[in-house]
Amino acid sequence: MSKRDLKKYLSELNKEQLEEQLIALYDKFKEVKVYYDFVFNPNERNLVKDAKLKISNEYFPIRGKKPKMRRSTAQKFIKHFITLEVDPFIIVDVMLYNIEIAQTLSSEKQINQEAFYKSMLNSFEQALSFMIEKGILDEFRSRVVAIKEESMKQNWNNKYEFNAIVERFDY
Numbered sequence: 001m002s003k004r005d006l007k008k009y010l011s012e013l014n015k016e017q018l019e020e021q022l023i024a025l026y027d028k029f030k031e032v033k034v035y036y037d038f039v040f041n042p043n044e045r046n047l048v049k050d051a052k053l054k055i056s057n058e059y060f061p062i063r064g065k066k067p068k069m070r071r072s073t074a075q076k077f078i079k080h081f082i083t084l085e086v087d088p089f090i091i092v093d094v095m096l097y098n099i100e101i102a103q104t105l106s107s108e109k110q111i112n113q114e115a116f117y118k119s120m121l122n123s124f125e126q127a128l129s130f131m132i133e134k135g136i137l138d139e140f141r142s143r144v145v146a147i148k149e150e151s152m153k154q155n156w157n158n159k160y161e162f163n164a165i166v167e168r169f170d171y
Contacts, residue, residue: 038084048090051077055098059105067105071119074098088134095127096143103150117158120151125165132169 001009010018025032038047055074059067074094081091102120105111124147131137137144144166151162 035084044086044090047081047086048094051081051094052097055094056101059101067109069102069105069111069113069116071098071123074123088130088136089139092127092131092134092136092140095123095130096140096147099123099127099147100143103147103154106154106156107150114157117156120156121158121161121165124162128165128169137169 058070058073148162148166151159
C-alpha cells in the first residue's frame with residue numbers, strides 16, 4: 001500500500017475508527033508502543049542512563065565475567081535513539097561514551113583483537129559524520145580530540161587513522 005492509498009483510507013475513517021486502529025497498532029506492535037511511550041513521556045535522561053549502563057557492562061561486566069566488548073550493543077541504542085528522534089546532542093554523547101569506555105578498558109588491559117580497534121575507528125568516524133550532519137561538531141571538540149589523543153597515548157595500531165579523521169574534519 002502506498003502512502004497516498006493509506007492517506008485515502010484514513011480519511012474515510014471516522015474519529016472512533018481511527019482511535020481503534022491506533023489502539024490495535026499500539027497493542028500489536030512493540031515498536032509502536034515504544035514510540036508512543038517516548039512521545040508522551042520523553043524521559044531522555046533515563047534512556048541515556050540505561051544505554052550507558054548496558055554499554056559499560058559490555059566492557060566492565062558487573063558479574064565479573066570476561067568483557068564482551070560488542071560494538072553492536074551501542075549501535076542498537078544509537079539506532080533506536082535516531083529512530084525516536086532523540087536530541088542529537090544526546091545521541092552523540094552516547095556515541096562518544098562508547099568509544100571512551102572502550103578506551104578506558106584498553107588502558108587497563110591489553111586488547112589483542114584487531115576487530116576491536118577497527119570497530120572503535122568505525123564508531124569514531126560515524127560519530128564525527130553524524131556531528132557534521134547535525135552541525136554540532138564544535139560542541140564536542142574537546143571529547144573528539146581527547147579520544148584521538150588517547151588512541152595515540154595507548155599506541156593503538158590504527159592511531160594514525162584516528163588522527164587522519166580528525167584532520168580531515170579541519171580540527
